[in-house]
Amino acid sequence: MGGLFRKPHVTTDQTKTRKPAKTEASSGLQGVSAVERALTVLTAFQRGDGVVSLAELTKRTGLVKTTVMRMALSLESFGLIKRVEDGGYRLDAEVMRLAACYQHAFGLADHVTPVLERLARSTGETASFYTRRGEQRLCLFRVESASPIRMHVQSGDLRPMDKSAIAQVLRHFDVGRVAPKIDVPIYTSGVTDPHAASLAMPVFGPGGGLLGALALSGPVTRLTADYAERIRPELKAAGDELTKACGG
Template sequence: MTTPTRPIASLEGVASAGRALTLLSAFRKGDDAVSLAELTARTGLVKTTIMRLAISLEEHGYLVRLPDGSYRLGVELFRLGSVYQQSFRIEAHVMPALEKLVAATGESASLYVRSGNQRLCLYRADSPHTLRLHVRQGDLRPMDDSATAQVLRLFEDVAHRGETGVSLPLYTSGATDPHIASMAVPVFGPGESFAGALSLTGPVTRFDREAANRAARTVLTVAADLTRALGGTPHPSGQQS
């Protein structure tokens, strides 16, 4: 009886692809070139395996071997990154996150970015209640003392984010309008870029401090999940169990 070889070969191919991906994933932000010894330490792969994988990755433009024997990432990865950026639709990630917040809290959810001395509503999902703050995508609001505006000011400067010393999510009541309360947290993208402020708004008669406290964990979790979907690292406050 002939022993089937295709499944074994297939498994070996999958394992080889996995090791190649492990090798590429070993490169970190700030790396220029990485030595063979360091790649061995980071991946747990033996040097001979790394060298064998590197030959194939070099041939396809994913790695470059330097004269001193170290490695850096190749231009093919840059090309793929550009393709990904062009095909990436932020709306496909943001709107489900906003809709999830609305479903869980009953209040309106938005993603704001700063536009000069104002804040711009990029995306919006309205509360099912008739009593709500009526804001549309594309509307400009003042950079006031609301939770949303505070988050935009606090987290737009990468260099000073660690100095904010604030407890998230931020909550304010009556900052813009005496009848409106808001809650906001930051959302991040690749390379520590600040993607905007994820916010909930509602009438103070319904979205009071007690209601905000009940919604806080959900807001933090949704913000952390959205940040990961956008390729960022969640704020420590959002990495709760």
């Protein structure tokens, strides 16, 4: 089967690094351009990277080499990246420490993973949890279908904010309010890839803020509209369960 579906194998993430949008908060405050450039360099690293050359970082960020080098010096002083002998760069230990702090403070995996495992087992489809990252969606957690034919996406991958059910949920409920005339879970089939279908449900946290999208995905030949209708109540119940568990 073509498109995004194939037998799973390990590959390097080819997602292009998104340049941060220059936004202005309602208070009138603006971000610091030098900080944004430094974070552009830091977030240019992709899953599967070892050492990344200066030329490659320049290509990924769109910044000139001298700027990348200056930003890298600042990041290196905080232990976020490290320059190696051949002139390339790799992520350093501070990134791991921050990731551990995030997981400890948020504890989302403890709530989400058991729900994903249950959904994947009962529906036969891949279960995922996505959050929004600007104009991209991040696959935060994922439990694969037992089928050898499944979507070639892994935890940590970035996908565009397209017309898929997952992106629609992240877009419509981004402000934490139920969007008018939106019946959830949302189902889409073949809208961004002719072989991919998905069913997605919002999950909310304290104060009604959107935590992410709980989703089931699979090939259009298996996750049909009829089958999606049959499993809608199960996904909705799981989404409501997660919302309650996360304080929403």
